[in-house]
Amino acid sequence: MDRDITEIDGACHCGAVRFRVRLTDGLHSARRCTCSYCAMRGAVAVTAGLDGIDILAGEDALNLYQFNTGTAKHYFCSKCGIYTHHQRRSNPNECGVNVACLDGISPFDFDEVPVNDGVNHPSDGGKDSGLAGVLRFVRND
Template identity: 55%
Template sequence: MTETLTASCHCGAVELEAEFPQGLASAARCDCSFCRRRGAAAVTAIAASLRVTKGAENLTLYTWGTGTAKHHFCKICGIYTHHHRRSDPSECGVNLGCIAGVNPRDHDPIPWHDGVNHPSDRK
């Protein structure tokens, strides 16, 4: 069942909402060079449903490599809020820890995805 959930950064300058087709059950971590360092678990949201409801001007964007994945952070507190995926442009990942009322520890063990050997990196 699709759930609409809200999320925010640490300082509250950025708020967003999105539809999550699997609720919180899709929580996962990635071991690519970036996500490994970031350390956050993400939950799958429908990209077309993601709406920044407060503070779009407080978001900054980080990309690298192909520039396909777009990682968004609050400019004020530095928290990663969400990203647009390179593996499936119809999906976004939203930081599990940013979702209202959620403690990521309550979802352990959270599975890992192989971002080191991502199909988009194959030549």
């Protein structure tokens, strides 16, 4: 896995939504979050600029989900239900992109993934504690 990759194609599970993304820090930005939505979603996301994602096909199949303050915009395929990307609440100029949607990348390619403390989000009056922990994947080889 090339962690320094800058541009890669991706798609949802059924292929209705296809996109190309320009990553700001390759796969080095991989992380998860403890907020209520991310905890249930369970995706590993990497970072792109807001203008760094181009929908190549299926824009009409994308649905939007917003909650709480409505700042973050979470997009998912209306056909297969897979989360593809979201505009971040912590930085609305950035997108988080689901690594499982990227061609040839799996969340299980990462031995460790930092987990951000989304429960104590600074916008909610919580302290900016940064990391809540690290998620590890240990292979049974």
